[in-house]
Amino acid sequence: MTTIADLDCLTDKDEYPVCETGFFTWDIVANLLYSDGAVAEMFGLDATETASGLPVEAYISRIHPEDQPAAAKIIHHTILTQEPEHQSYRARRANGAFHQVMAFGRCFRDKNGIPSLYAGIILPLPEEAPTATPLLDHCLAAYDIALSEGNTAVADHILEALMDMNWKNTGCSRPN
Secondary structure: OOHHHHHHHOOOOOOOOOOOOEEEEEEOOOOEEOOHHHHHOOOOOOOHHHHOOOOHHHHEEEEEOHHHHHHHHHHHHEEEEEEEEEEEEEOOOOOOOEEEEEEEEEEEOOOOOOOEEEEEEEEEEOOOOOOOOHHHHHHHHHHHHHOOOOOHHHHHHHHHHHHHHOOHHOOOOOOO
């Protein structure tokens, strides 16, 4: 069985050494986003500060200005609908250079139905990878739908198909 963690193997770590998947949790009520060192590196932030929580605006400000409106719209939609999201955008590293990342997230509500937590993963994309392809977008959307419906068997099959795709068309290479 393939798991979401196996998506990390879609990149060749020898060719693209900065491909560690990062994790985050946003406490919406306190407006503090906690993340690990991988996310801190992708956004050019201090890992000690991100582990202690920073306002979400600290991260949004590190997204390319052209990508910020679309990213904010998708995050807002996810908060309103509780539907899982996936998107790609350009994030600024500490050296000021932008690079493509792909983010997956979901909003959770408290027992009163108030949006409280937003958790997810972010992974860097290889430098020459396009932001997405229609096939990749649709497969990832189908994966999200299968998970949201609790159909892990279908989700596993979709993820297996993603692993078997010709990733060279997306700029990634499947390891041997």
